[in-house]
Amino acid sequence: MNRSARRIRRTLQVTGAGAAALVALSACSSSDSGAASSGGGSDGLSGTVNVFAAASLTESFTELGEEFEKRHPGTEVVFNFGGSDSLAAGITSGAPADVFASASPRTMKAVTDADAAAGTPVAFVRNRLEIATLPGNPDRVASLKDLTGSDLKVVLCDRTVPCGAAAQKALTAAGLKLTPASYEEDVKSALNKVVLKEADAAVVYRTDVKAAGDKVAGVEFPESAKAVNDYPITLLKDAPNADVGQAFIELVRSAAGQKVLTAAGFTAP
């Protein structure tokens, strides 16, 4: 119920954000002339916007950034991709960021608790876990339980990072105990241990499996539904370029933005 309330609020927010922005975001570049009436320049937006985003958003946000610059000539989107926790730490200690997109509500809470967010963060996508195995799945991993076999080298993310917390949740939900070869410091390094064939399997995000292409094979498992990660996004209070930041958030949450994100393996919240 909380979620549906949020959804309604979000719909209202988007509607209230102004017709100009809506037209510019949901339609193609032909609508830019229509949006131009709202301000100076082409659409009143210009300058650099700094987006701090979780590492798992690297591919999709880079694409969205290019799209944004195309739609709003004169703007430049600069990304700082990294672990959500270290990004949050940077923001709360005064990094000049406009937008923060985190891979977990917990890290976002660190930012809102520090009173660094402008408004309430909203979930814009969710990610779920998947098992990454060697190409062709030679060990025939079919479930989370198969990973608990002693002869497989499995790596997990450390519990302190979101992908590790989610993996522990899924394991607990399945009633399984898994002793990995290593608790990796972030999701990419967990995945890369499989890409390099040092590990036989890793529990990572579905989006990471997708991004790795044919270097790994993905195995879905039902318990991943118990450990879904919501990705919240927010404009920051001390945003040097708040207007452009807000416009970027709207692009991310628009139909066009969601299309890019679902293509990367995310699901709608």
Add this chain to the structure above:
Amino acid sequence: MTTPHRTGASAGPRAGGSRTGGSRAGGSRRRQVQGGAPLPLLVPALIGLAFLVLPLVALLIRAPWASMPELLTSTEVWQALRLSLICATAATVVSMVIGVPLAWLLARVEFPGRGLVRALVTLPLVLPPVVGGVALLMALGRNGVVGQWLDSWFGITLPFTTTGVILAEAFVAMPFLVISVEGTLRAADPRYEEAATTLGASRFTAFRRVTLPLIAPGIAAGAVLAWARALGEFGATITFAGNFPGRTQTMPLAVYLALQSDPEAAVALSLVLLAVSVAVLAGLRDRWMTAS
């Protein structure tokens, strides 16, 4: 040899000015500046000192002293500290066993491409440790150039093992030892070794009985440096050996991961590592300084 005034060239305390006639033994040991340091030297020197010490002081100031006992009594901390000490010591031993002969080779044997070899040996000093870890994976990983044979012939895999930690630390720390020992060897007079061989000792006996005792202080200095570097090693370790409590999670890894969720704990762990490092460096330094 070619300098006309042999006594003054090497140890002459020129800075002393009028005190040129002073006793040579005392003058060469302590070359202290009389009458205060000039300001253009003193100011940057003090800034340099503050720059290096201030972050450490900040760590002390921001330490969560109240919750310290609780943070430091967890088994994970002691596990990580114990593993750090064991691995750093083992990496130092490995470095000494293969690093001292390597230093001897570089200092005493003329061979083509010696300059290049020396550059390669010191490369890990400037290489980002993560690159070192990736390189180790490529060489000794389960799928690595050498590692795949280790795996298929002997069933040995090094990543994710304590041995992997030791290797990663040795890779990063050994150049410190080699440089230190090579420098000492170059400064040591080779005529003692030559004398020993003319008296009938083999090259190896001469190395063992004459050279080694001669360069012992240099080896000790290099070993301390290597040990300290190994203790602080992070990038190559987490890349090559992964992170598993009790097996591959050393203190720097524990600090890094604590920082993700509990910055206070990270500060506390950092202080422990700092205290251990200072204690050992200070203790050992005195010993090998007086030994020389």
